[in-house]
Amino acid sequence: MLVTFGDGATSEGEWHESLNFAAVHRLPIVFLCENNEWAISTHISMQMAQPDVAKRAAGYGMPGVTINGMDPLACYAAVRDALQRARSGGGPTLVEGKCYRFLSHTTDDDDRTYRPQEEVAERRKDDPVPAFEALLTGHGVLAAKEATALKQSILDEANDATDRAEAVGYAAPASLREHVYGDGYEPWQ
Amino acid sequence: MGVAEAFERYGLSDERLVQMLRTMLMHRTLEARGFQLNRQGKIPFASSGEGHEAVQAGAAMAFARGRDILVPYYRDVGLVLGVGLTP
Numbered sequence: 658m659l660v661t662f663g664d665g666a667t668s669e670g671e672w673h674e675s676l677n678f679a680a681v682h683r684l685p686i687v688f689l690c691e692n693n694e695w696a697i698s699t700h701i702s703m704q705m706a707q708p709d710v711a712k713r714a715a716g717y718g719m720p721g722v723t724i725n726g727m728d729p730l731a732c733y734a735a736v737r738d739a740l741q742r743a744r745s746g747g748g749p750t751l752v753e754g755k756c757y758r759f760l761s762h763t764t765d766d767d768d769r770t771y772r773p774q775e776e777v778a779e780r781r782k783d784d785p786v787p788a789f790e791a792l793l794t795g796h797g798v799l800a801a802k803e804a805t806a807l808k809q810s811i812l813d814e815a816n817d818a819t820d821r822a823e824a825v826g827y828a829a830p831a832s833l834r835e836h837v838y839g840d841g842y843e844p845w846q
Numbered sequence: 847m848g849v850a851e852a853f854e855r856y857g858l859s860d861e862r863l864v865q866m867l868r869t870m871l872m873h874r875t876l877e878a879r880g881f882q883l884n885r886q887g888k889i890p891f892a893s894s895g896e897g898h899e900a901v902q903a904g905a906a907m908a909f910a911r912g913r914d915i916l917v918p919y920y921r922d923v924g925l926v927l928g929v930g931l932t933p
Binding site for chain 2: 658659660661662663666689691693724726727728729730731732733734735736737740744754756757758759760761762763764765780784785786789790793796798799807808811812814815817818819823
């Protein structure tokens with residue numbers, strides 16, 4: 658099993674209980690923390706005194722691995738190894754991918770109210786998407802023309818999905834009650 | 847480092863490397879689209895994993911669909927795209 662969460666979640670009691678239980682029973686779980694340094698408006702320095710989430714793994718008796726979350730290949734290798742350990746009966750692993758949240762938490766949040774935009778601009782230099790594209794084109798895995806075509810096909814697919822979603826319209830209000838209870842139980846009648 | 851050497855240690859074919867890039871690009875595109883639609887008043891809410899594309903695409907590539915169980919969180923658009931959810 659692969660379960661994911663952010664840095665903020667690791668302050669929850671449930672998180673600690675889960676890791677302890679998983680380690681005691683050697684459950685086949687990979688706990689992947691996508692540490693983007695911001696839990697909505699709480700910076701990681703206000704979230705925890707130990708900035709490396711993976712170091713907590715030792716406290717529970719499981720392996721902890723910290724990786725560069727901006728490197729997709731390093732992330733692939735770490736999660737692959739952890740999943741193999743889980744599948745072969747080796748128990749759980751805590752993997753921490755250090756990345757960054759470039760935008761606000763959601764559309765209801767405005768990060769300009771709690772963090773300097775200079776920090777965001779500085780971290781933007783580590784943007785993993787153009788970096789990986791440059792890595793692949795630079796090593797001849799993908800030609801520049803193919804990269805352009807790939808991006809166009811992605812845009813086409815996104816546009817098509819948007820159009821189809823807009824065409825579907827809203828669900829009927831009566832459907833609100835579907836799949837809430839099973840076996841025909843309808844307490845609202 | 848030669849072409850093959852840079853990626854050999856990961857055991858990933860060119861096709862799978864491009865697939866990872868595709869997942870990352872689609873992740874970026876769909877979430878930007880979500881913010882656009884919200885600002886246009888068409889959807890009430892969107893979150894963004896911009897910056898998380900690498901960790902999610904890497905994890906998705908390691909995941910064995912049909913064998914492993916995935917329990918993602920709200921910011922995992924790239925991860926679920928990578929394991930097969932369509933836009």
